[in-house]
Amino acid sequence: MRSLITILFIAILSGITTFFLPWWMVAVCTFLVVVTMRQRPGQGFRAGFAGIALLWLIVILCRDLPNEHILSARMAKVFGLPNSGLFILVNILLGGLVGGLAGWSGGVMFKYFRK
Amino acid sequence: MRKLVAILPLVLTTIFVYLLDKPLGKLPAIGRLLDPVNGCWASADPVNKSFDLQLQLPGLKQAAEVRFDDRLVPHIKAATEHDIYYVQGYIHAYFRLWQMDMQTRAAAGRICEVAGEKALKFDRGQRRKGMVYGAEQSLKAMEADPRSKDMLDAYSAGINYYISQLNYRAYPLEYKLMGFKPEAWTNIKTALLLKYMADDLTGYTEDIAMTVLRDMLSPAEFDLLYPSRMEGSATVIPSDTVIQHPSLKTLAAPPDSIAWTHLQTTDFIQDETDGKGSNNWALSGSRTLSRAPILCNDPHLGLNLPSLWYEVQLQTPSMNVYGVSLPGAPGVVIGFNDSISWGFTNNYRDVKDFYAIEPMSANTYRFSGKELRYNDRVEVIKIKGRPDFKDTVHYTIHGPVIYDQSFHGPGGLIKPLAVTWMAHKPSNEILSLYLLNHSNNYVQFVDAIHHFNCPGQNMLYADRAGNIALWGQGQFINKWKDQGKYVMNGADSSTLWKELIPVAENPHAFNPAQGYLASANQTVTDSTYPYWYNGYFNEFRSWRINQVLRSLHSATVEDMFKLQNDVYSILASKVLPVMLQHINVDVLKLKERKYLDFLGGWDYRLTPDSKAATVFQVWWTELYEVIWKNRFSKVPDKIYPSPERTMQLMIDNNPAIGNLNDLAVYSLRNATDSLAKLEKAGKLEWSKAKNTSVNHLTKLPAFSYPDLKIGGWGNTVNAAKSVHGPSWRMVVQMGRQIEAYGVYPGGQSGNPGSKYYATFLDKWVKGEYNKLSFVPRSGKATSRFTWNIQP
Numbered sequence: 089m090r091s092l093i094t095i096l097f098i099a100i101l102s103g104i105t106t107f108f109l110p111w112w113m114v115a116v117c118t119f120l121v122v123v124t125m126r127q128r129p130g131q132g133f134r135a136g137f138a139g140i141a142l143l144w145l146i147v148i149l150c151r152d153l154p155n156e157h158i159l160s161a162r163m164a165k166v167f168g169l170p171n172s173g174l175f176i177l178v179n180i181l182l183g184g185l186v187g188g189l190a191g192w193s194g195g196v197m198f199k200y201f202r203k
Numbered sequence: 204m205r206k207l208v209a210i211l212p213l214v215l216t217t218i219f220v221y222l223l224d225k226p227l228g229k230l231p232a233i234g235r236l237l238d239p240v241n242g243c244w245a246s247a248d249p250v251n252k253s254f255d256l257q258l259q260l261p262g263l264k265q266a267a268e269v270r271f272d273d274r275l276v277p278h279i280k281a282a283t284e285h286d287i288y289y290v291q292g293y294i295h296a297y298f299r300l301w302q303m304d305m306q307t308r309a310a311a312g313r314i315c316e317v318a319g320e321k322a323l324k325f326d327r328g329q330r331r332k333g334m335v336y337g338a339e340q341s342l343k344a345m346e347a348d349p350r351s352k353d354m355l356d357a358y359s360a361g362i363n364y365y366i367s368q369l370n371y372r373a374y375p376l377e378y379k380l381m382g383f384k385p386e387a388w389t390n391i392k393t394a395l396l397l398k399y400m401a402d403d404l405t406g407y408t409e410d411i412a413m414t415v416l417r418d419m420l421s422p423a424e425f426d427l428l429y430p431s432r433m434e435g436s437a438t439v440i441p442s443d444t445v446i447q448h449p450s451l452k453t454l455a456a457p458p459d460s461i462a463w464t465h466l467q468t469t470d471f472i473q474d475e476t477d478g479k480g481s482n483n484w485a486l487s488g489s490r491t492l493s494r495a496p497i498l499c500n501d502p503h504l505g506l507n508l509p510s511l512w513y514e515v516q517l518q519t520p521s522m523n524v525y526g527v528s529l530p531g532a533p534g535v536v537i538g539f540n541d542s543i544s545w546g547f548t549n550n551y552r553d554v555k556d557f558y559a560i561e562p563m564s565a566n567t568y569r570f571s572g573k574e575l576r577y578n579d580r581v582e583v584i585k586i587k588g589r590p591d592f593k594d595t596v597h598y599t600i601h602g603p604v605i606y607d608q609s610f611h612g613p614g615g616l617i618k619p620l621a622v623t624w625m626a627h628k629p630s631n632e633i634l635s636l637y638l639l640n641h642s643n644n645y646v647q648f649v650d651a652i653h654h655f656n657c658p659g660q661n662m663l664y665a666d667r668a669g670n671i672a673l674w675g676q677g678q679f680i681n682k683w684k685d686q687g688k689y690v691m692n693g694a695d696s697s698t699l700w701k702e703l704i705p706v707a708e709n710p711h712a713f714n715p716a717q718g719y720l721a722s723a724n725q726t727v728t729d730s731t732y733p734y735w736y737n738g739y740f741n742e743f744r745s746w747r748i749n750q751v752l753r754s755l756h757s758a759t760v761e762d763m764f765k766l767q768n769d770v771y772s773i774l775a776s777k778v779l780p781v782m783l784q785h786i787n788v789d790v791l792k793l794k795e796r797k798y799l800d801f802l803g804g805w806d807y808r809l810t811p812d813s814k815a816a817t818v819f820q821v822w823w824t825e826l827y828e829v830i831w832k833n834r835f836s837k838v839p840d841k842i843y844p845s846p847e848r849t850m851q852l853m854i855d856n857n858p859a860i861g862n863l864n865d866l867a868v869y870s871l872r873n874a875t876d877s878l879a880k881l882e883k884a885g886k887l888e889w890s891k892a893k894n895t896s897v898n899h900l901t902k903l904p905a906f907s908y909p910d911l912k913i914g915g916w917g918n919t920v921n922a923a924k925s926v927h928g929p930s931w932r933m934v935v936q937m938g939r940q941i942e943a944y945g946v947y948p949g950g951q952s953g954n955p956g957s958k959y960y961a962t963f964l965d966k967w968v969k970g971e972y973n974k975l976s977f978v979p980r981s982g983k984a985t986s987r988f989t990w991n992i993q994p
Binding site for chain 2: 103107110111112114115129143144147148151154155156158162163164179182185189199200
């Protein structure tokens with residue numbers, strides 16, 4: 089339950105923040121949420137990964153579906169990928185990785201500094 | 204230690220994020236680009252996106268309205284001239300900002316700033332040509348006239364208001380990929396864009412090759428191979444046109460020893476073509492079914508995305524004009540209004556001449572027996588990720604020294620040459636467009652185009668009163684015979700450009716007896732025109748257009764569509780029989796005969812599916828090459844006698860061609876190899892072999908359309924070459940109701956993520972047209988989307 093809430097917090101806070109501030113705020117938000125939610129390093133990585141991947145997946149679907157994949161097909165080609173699905177997957181994994189690393193950092197930080 | 208371990212993941216994460224936020228080598232900043240909220244995904248316009256807007260534009264004087272039709276063509280209605288150009292600027296920026304930015308950067312030699320060092324040679328070339336200098340001169344003229352100044356100021360303000368509201372998320376996709384951002388627009392950028400067109404259409408360096416050729420050949424040979432007037436040209440101005448008496452006297456040419464410079468092999472060091480044609484024609488009522496004149500134009504230019512053109516209708520109480528505009532310039536360039544229609548093709552008279560400079564010291568050169576100082580202009584080229592590059596360009600009495608030891612000319616030329624170019628003179632083409640857009644009759648049309656100095660254009664006219672006309676318009680010089688044909692001696696004052704020819708004396712024709720007028724970059728006039736000129740004329744398309752128009756007596760717009768998309772090759776029809784006649788089939792190998800068989804019964808049409816077209820084009824290209832290469836392949840730019848001249852000499856069996864029996868077989872043998880390769884790759888069909896492509900300005904394949912199924916080539920009316928072709932096909936019937944059709948290979952939106960990015964491409968390929976919804980002054984456009992704009 090707690091990890092689910094953490095994931096949602098990460099996704100929502102990152103989404104709102106990056107609407108106004110640069111993209112790397114997703115890392116800052118994830119880090120802060122993980123520390124606040126007192127997650128362990130492993131939990132932090134998973135929550136961060138899931139939170140940002142979820143956020144990016146939702147935003148991408150909201151843009152890609154009404155666009156009928158025009159942009160994603162072109163971007164896939166820019167990156168030398170065979171189709172838009174794979175491009176979206178790579179895109180989401182990248183977000184997940186940034187979130188995961190930030191969550192892990194938060195978890196490690198919390199673990200060592202709580203006392 | 205504990206603390207260090209605790210901080211380590213944070214440090215690693217920070218480094219990772221930092222790397223994703225910075226461009227690495229050729230890669231853009233991946234994190235920024237792939238952020239779904241602000242990155243590339245922001246350019247994914249929903250296919251059913253509503254472009255409806257309530258806008259407040261603070262620079263506006265009164266309320267204005269824009270109604271977009273189904274094709275996203277804006278019909279802009281404003282109360283004042285200021286407002287219409289303000290809104291046009293805003294709209295151009297809204298749909299085409301990156302393109303405008305990029306093209307003006309290219310004009311100014313500022314590509315290195317955004318693309319890095321690889322563009323240095325290009326940027327230096329632009330600076331040395333004096334592109335910025337020329338734009339500055341023109342800007343002075345434009346800002347000296349209140350009409351063009353107000354127009355430009357309003358236009359720039361509209362663009363800048365749009366830019367001021369942008370954040371990173373709203374940047375066009377290409378900015379995110381290339382990692383730079385929009386900068387404020389200024390009037391000089393519009394001037395630069397016009398110079399970019401001038402350079403595209405008049406920026407030739409043939410004089411250098413001609414200088415080498417003149418020393419290589421006897422005068423008789425030179426005239427035979429490189430005649431200054433093509434025999435049998437169906438000239439732009441019909442030959443029965445009465446030419447008015449010239450007001451200027453013919454100037455005596457200085458003696459050869461003074462006029463010319465010679466280029467020796469020591470003037471070159473080892474170093475590392477084809478023109479842009481266009482067609483326009485107009486039929487008077489005597490030749491049309493409706494008895495109303497029909498005007499047709501298809502300017503051939505580089506085929507790019509976002510397209511060079513942007514369709515628009517502009518409506519104010521004093522003007523109602525429809526046509527294509529250039530994103531980056533206010534007004535309509537080619538189009539029609541309530542009363543008149545007009546179109547342009549390139550005029551190709553030579554307005555760019557070269558002078559050999561004799562340096563006397565590092566800072567001085569010889570002129571008229573004196574030692575003159577250069578005016579130095581330091582060009583600072585900013586390079587992304589590198590220190591600035593400084594290039595000092597010497598300006599002489601002739602103009603900038605374009606080539607020298609530090610920047611080589613064609614063929615590795617190192618002798619210092621200065622260039623005198625009409626595009627360096629102050630001129631106000633924007634005023635010309637302004638007046639043209641407002642013209643209601645022939646007199647006003649003529650008054651308008653007389654402000655158009657460079658690039659010289661064949662300006663075609665048709666009005667609702669039933670008149671047609673054509674002007675070979677531009678600012679030209681009263682030259683002595685051969686002046687500027689070769690590189691001139693820059694140390695003597697007798698070679699300078701002298702008087703300007705009064706524009707009213709430019710060649711023109713009004714309601715000719717033949718009932719039509721046509722230009723397709725052919726020779727402008729016959730020998731009755733009193734002023735001497737040279738140029739880079741093409742004849743094939745003109746021959747074909749004249750052939751077809753002569754046969755039409757009740758032409759319809761459909762006939763015009765057919766002619767604009769005509770792929771009949773006059774070259775093939777005349778030269779192929781000669782080629783076949785010289786082939787001895789007995790000496791051919793089986794595979795050579797196989798390709799030859801394709802040509803049997805061919806109708807000389809370069810249709811997309813034709814294999815015969817491919818066989819002919821490949822064979823002809825080989826033959827043309829082997830005829831001339833031994834003698835001329837060392838000439839800078841490889842300037843060979845023109846295909847037209849080559850064809851004529853072949854038909855006449857002129858000894859200058861060599862032994863055609865041998866050449867025909869030899870070239871067929873070479874062609875067979877290329878054809879076999881094409882066949883193996885499954886590309887023997889003409890459209891596949893030639894590969895007409897419409898490429899994004901960055902050349903990114905993901906944003907481009909290669910391999911279009913379209914016929915034609917440079918020698919046919921539908922001149923779809925590999926990356927050049929008809930950039931805007933327009934047919935306007937000027938009857939009681941104006942009936943207009945048009946199509947360009949692109950779409951109204953510059954955004955590769957929009958469904959409007961290349962909407963018209965398919966129609967363009969198939970030779971189909973969009974009906975243009977020209978809204979009358981009193982009427983309202985049926986609109987898909989509306990912008991209500993308040994001041």
